[in-house]
Amino acid sequence: MDEVDNLLSDLTSQMSSVGIAGYQGKCTLCKQNIINKGTYVEASGLRWHKPCFVCSDCKADLTQDGYYELNKKLYCKTHYVERSCDKCATCNQPISDQILTALGGQYHPECFKCVECQSGLHGKTYFGEAFKSYCEPCYHKKFAPKCAACSKDIIAAGENSFCVRAFDNRYHSECYKCVVCSVPFSNDEGKGAIQHKGQLYCKTHYQTVSDS
Structure with a gap:
């Protein structure tokens, strides 16, 4: 009913305006009569008094710098961008140019940074x-997990990328060796690791330290 009532109201208003000299229609914003040419702005098939042709948010004059339309309202460029564009997940400001999508969010490329050192990740x-x-x-x-022997990171790429799990610890493959003679451990009989007081020994040197 509201839409019908509005149409009837507009029709009644238009009929009552018949005969008014210089009548140019109704202003879209203030709904008052527009009298005489040159007193209004026409955009998107509608008319506004020049003083009424302003941004819906900041009321800036739109006759000079142009207008942007969104949901049947007029905006300056700044507030159109603010209302229509995605917000950056870091700074929460509108993204009007290049957009970077990562980790389920949108970012200005310059805002996509490491949370620890703040270096750019773009x-x-x-x-x-x-x-x-x-x-x-x-x-x-x-x-990254730490190697139980050298205490350095075991990373997913590079020369230290492989690791060995043993005794509830992780070791770089090159660190998985006897702490005394540096002979690498293997699955061969008699060549496996033996743990003693947190250190790994081959069979020979385990007997040495265990007897002492």
Whole structure:
């Protein structure tokens, strides 16, 4: 009914305006009569008094810099962007140009940074953990397991990428060796690791330390 009532109201208003000299229709914003040419702005098939042709948010004059329409309302460029564009997951500001999508969010490319060191991640290798972004060094530092022998990170790539699990610990493959003679352990009979007081020994040197 509201739409019908509005149509009837507009029709009644138009009929009552018949005969008014210079009548140009109704202003879309204030609904008052527009009298004489040159006193109004026409856009999107509608008319406004020039003073009424303003941004719906900031009331800036739209006759000079142009207008943008959204949901049947007029906006300046700033507020059109603010209302229509995605918001950056970091700064919460509208993204009007290049958009970067990662970890389930949208970012300005310059806002997509490592949460630890704040280095930019655009175009670089990054890792996500709990919806947070990390550069490769910070990710390994924070999340990579440590080798029980050398205490360094066991990372997913590079020369130290392989690890051995033993005695509820992890070791770089090259660190999985006797602490005395540095002979690597293997699955061959008599060549496996023996743990003693947190250290790994071959069979020969385990007998030495265990007897002492």
